Amino acid sequence: MLTVSLLQELLGEDQxxxxxxxxGESVDMEIPPDIGPATLLVSKVTDALKTVSEDGFVEGSxxxxxxxxxxxxxxxRVVVERLEGEEMSALDLYQAVVxxxxxxxxxxxx
Numbered sequence: 001m002l003t004v005s006l007l008q009e010l011l012g013e014d015q016x017x018x019x020x021x022x023x024g025e026s027v028d029m030e031i032p033p034d035i036g037p038a039t040l041l042v043s044k045v046t047d048a049l050k051t052v053s054e055d056g057f058v059e060g061s062x063x064x065x066x067x068x069x070x071x072x073x074x075x076x077r078v079v080v081e082r083l084e085g086e087e088m089s090a091l092d093l094y095q096a097v098v099x100x101x102x103x104x105x106x107x108x109x110x
Contacts, residue, residue: 001023001024001087001088001089002020002024002087002088002089002090002092002093003024003086003087003088004080004083004084004085004086004088005086006024007020007075007080007083008080008081010026011077011080015077016076016077017031017074017075017076017077018074018075018077018080019031019041019072019073019074019075020072020073020075021071021072021073022070022072022073022090023090027072029072029110030110031074032074032107032110035074035105035107036103036104036105037075037076037078037079037102038073038074038075038076038079038097038102038103038104038105039073039074039075039104039105039106039107040068040070040072040073040104040105040106040107041070041071041072041073041074041107041108041109041110042068042069042070042071042106042107042108042109043068043069043071043108043109044064044068044069045064045067045068045069046064047064048061048064049061049062049064049067050062068106070090071109072109073090073093074107075097079097079100079102082100083096083097083100084096
C-alpha cells in the first residue's frame with residue numbers, strides 16, 4: 001500500500017521527485033529526462049497472457065504488445081502536494097491523479 005505521508009516523507013525538503021514501486025517501496029534511481037509530473041515507468045510483458053471464462057476455461061490470448069508491466073511510479077512534488085487521503089493502492093493513486101485532472105505519461109523503465 002502507498003500512503004500520501006510516505007510519499008511526502010520520501011520527497012523531503014530538497015527533492016522534487018519521488019519514485020516508488022506499485023507496492024509502495026521507494027526506488028533509488030535517476031529520474032528519466034523529459035517525463036511528465038505523473039509517470040508510469042513500465043517494462044514489456046514477456047509472459048503468455050490468456051483470458052479465462054467465468055467457469056475457468058481458457059478462452060483466448062491477449063496481445064502482449066498492448067499490455068505493460070508497471071515497474072515504478074514517478075511523481076513530481078507538485079502532484080504529491082495535491083494528493084488527498086492517506087492509504088491507497090496503486091489503482092487508487094492512479095485514479096487520484098486523474099481526479100486532479102493530470103494526465104499520466106508512460107515511459108520505458110531505464
